[in-house]
Amino acid sequence: MARSVLNTFQHIFAQISNASETDLVHNVDLCPPADRKLIQGFTNTVSPVKQRCLHDLIIYQCRQRPNQLAIRSWDGDMTYAELDDLSLRLASHLVTLGVRPETFVLSCFEKSTWATVARLAILRAGGAYISIHASNPPAYLDSVIIRTKTEIILTDSYFADNFRHVVPTLVELSSAWLRSLPRPTDETVCKDVRPDNACLVLFTSGSTGTPKGIIQIHSSYATAIQDYANNFHLSTQTRFLHFDDYAFDISNLEFLVPLILGGVCCVPGPMKTVEDLASQIRILEANIIFLTPTVAIKMEPKDVPGLEIMCVGGEALTKDLVQKWSGHSTRLVNQYGMGEVAVCCAYNDQVDRREGSRIGRPSSGAIWIVDSSSPEKLVPIGGVGEIIIEGPHLSRGYIDSTALRRTEAGFLKVIPRWLSELHPTRSQYRMYRSGDLGRMSPDGTITYLGRKDTILKLDGCRVDALEVEHQARKFLSDKDFIVVDLLGTIDGRADPSLTAFLYLDDHPLSASAVTGQVPSLHDATSNQQAKEMVERIQRGIGLSLPRYMIPTMFILMSWIPRTASKKLDRKKMHVLGQTFYSRVAEEWTKDKNYAKRMRVLPISS
Incomplete structure (x- = not known):
């Protein structure tokens, strides 16, 4: 780090010393050649795009292991053969209702096996699902429906009455009704869906203003999940607890990862306390979970002896949290991501109690640190700047221009010149300006420092x-x-x-x-x-x-x-x-x- 500081000082001093009267300080290059070479090495590897549809990857597992458990749930278990059969019947029915590629379908369920069946069926029909919560205010729901032109909602008996007059078509799922649907002779109900088609739309909570809608595509998630499994050494033995609310982005990871790997999606029943959570982990035999630090700090390691991996994200890890789990067999992983990127952007599986904000290395693509006022300027090693994400795991973009009006964060329209200088063959990937501040360490790991909008002027x-x-x-x-x-x-x-x-x-x-x-x-x-x-x-x-x-x-x-x-x-x-x-x-x-x-x-x- 000291060498980087010295190189940066010399690099900037040399430019100022040789500057003419017309040169502007703003145009001084901050990143010295030695640091550029290091950054080039740290950003050299970006995963190739996995050109597959998510439902095809899951159906492959259904055919490979029909009698094995796919869903372990409080309301009943389901094998891969049953998941294949019921999602196929529902997908065929959805096609008759007009679902096709780029059709958006609402989904609202309490935690159950049927939420997973519904999501998979929407994908098999060629559509993209939008998971919502019944408690969302009417203005939020109206915004989602109008902007996505949604006409169909899939739900259960628990929420059906909330949506009877919201969209033209309401499909109420139940075990008996699903099994009564005819099974199509052709198991590929939609032949037109492609890896670059939408698979889901994620909306922000919408607590203030108009929620922004993010369109994710099949290939982004397929690529990111493959990397996620490799990074975390996951396999068919993966039993992921479906803890997060269906309306949040982590819930997509929680059911797609285990089913694409041939593992088990563990769906817990109603929980009111951390003790309930620990009990559900034990009952369902879940071995991996994602929690926020606020929840994770309250759970006792001795209560979940079978938990192998606990991913934590959303905020910096406190030293107490790290200390609490450091002597336990459960592996603590700091996971960093955002709705605009499938699954996650970075992970740190070597968590240190002194560095709870270190998010580690990129998961699928590359992470760059640039001047917070200009993406055209790379920041030297150790310098604080804005985090930019590059790679195949980026979403397609926003449903409309709502997000662009609210923040400087967004997808870059012009790729910075330094990318072609450092990696001439990588022009096909898009880049996302996160609005987050961070720094790159001399070993290539990234530390998250907070939002750019926490800079105040007084x-x-x-x-x-x-x-x-x-x-x-x-x-x-x-x-x-x-x-x-x-x-x-x-x-x-x-x-x-x-x-x-x-x-x-x-x-x-x-x-x-x-x-x-x-x-x-x-x-x-x-x-x-x-x-x-x-x-x-x-x-x-x-x-x-x-x-x-x-x-x-x-x-x-x-x-x-x-x-x-x-x-x-x-x-x-x-x-x-x-x-x-x-x-x-x-x-x-x-x-x-x-x-x-x-x-x-x-x-x-």
């Missing part, structure tokens, strides 16, 4: 919220939490203030999150325990960062809001914080001492 100064949070966490326990944001508006009254949302696990005001409600917010300086912690944090940050990066306002929260996929919900926190901040601003106008106490806390020099 009085013309650039504030890295993640860096402030990192310094603050040195004074907090692993159960505490801090989130830094910019609240207020430039109106002369409630001017912007660098604010820290603080959750203290042992504080009397702290509580468990309540579904459908919002946490309570309090002035952190109005309580002695919280005030002492605030002062410690401010002094600690001041030892490492400039004064303008020290939060001047601290809001104590009863719990930290999270999205449906258990990720930190910064958007909701911002909305709640702005409301709280506006109320505080009114107090400022009445009481100058209150303003002093809230915004300017003592910081030792």
Whole structure:
């Protein structure tokens, strides 16, 4: 790393020394030749495209092992022969309803064997499935239906009444009805579907604004799953727990991986506690699972002795989580990905408790680190930049331009020049600009540092919220939490203030999150325990960062809001914080001492 820093300094200094009066600093190349050569080696291998359809890969396993278990579920098991038979009957029926390649079909089920049968049938009919949750608000569902022109929904008796008047055709699945359907003589019910056709559409949660729809294709998933199996050494013995909600992207991995490998998809029954989860893992004999750190930290290794691999993703791994599982036979894997990429982008199966944010090496394609303001500039080894994903596992793109209006992240229209310079033969692959920040280590592994939109601007100064949070966490326990944001508006009254949302696990005001409600917010300086912690944090940050990066306002929260996929919900926190901040601003106008106490806390020099 020291050598890389020296090479970078010399490289930039040489350009400035030889610059003319008309040259711009912006055009200085940041990445020295030595680092380019290293990066070229790290990005040299990209998987070839597997030109197969997902249902063909599963049907192959059905014919290879008809009497073996395909689905182990709380509501009944199913062999590969039964899965083949029932999905074929349903697929033939869907074709008569008009399903064909590039037809989108809604799917809404409680956890059961029938959700898997439905998804496979839609694929065999040539269509693409859109998994939704019955609790999604009407506006969300309307947006999905209108934008995808969906006219058919597959569901079960549990949710059927919710959708009877939503789309023209509702297909209610049951065991008796499926078995009553005629079995077609031709087992290939759709001969026109190709590997580049859509296989599924993934929509974001849609908690704010219009959800973005991502179109995945067969070949992307087929390629990514093959690499996933190779990277994790999976086989026909794979028993993947189908834990995630069907509406989330991980659920696709959870049923496609085991069925394509000839393993078992394990479908748990209703679960309310972590103890229920551990019990289902044991009952179903699952040996691999994907969890968020929030759930994984609560589970006890001794309760799941048969679990061989626990993939964790969505947030950085805490040292307590790594320490808890380090002495156990279960292999802990840090998995990094996004909806725009099939299965995952990177994985780290050598997790270190000191580096919970290290996401390791690429899974199928290559990962590049570029200047966050311009994809045309490679960042040197160790430099912080935006993560760009390249490879055959990228999705086709978005259903429309909704996502493009919301963020700079997206698929690059112009491939950067450095790709053709370093890998002249790789022009056929597309690239995705993730909006995530990261750095590449001298060994080629990648560390995830957070979202690019956590860079805040205060009085013309650039504030890295993640860096402030990192310094603050040195004074907090692993159960505490801090989130830094910019609240207020430039109106002369409630001017912007660098604010820290603080959750203290042992504080009397702290509580468990309540579904459908919002946490309570309090002035952190109005309580002695919280005030002492605030002062410690401010002094600690001041030892490492400039004064303008020290939060001047601290809001104590009863719990930290999270999205449906258990990720930190910064958007909701911002909305709640702005409301709280506006109320505080009114107090400022009445009481100058209150303003002093809230915004300017003592910081030792």
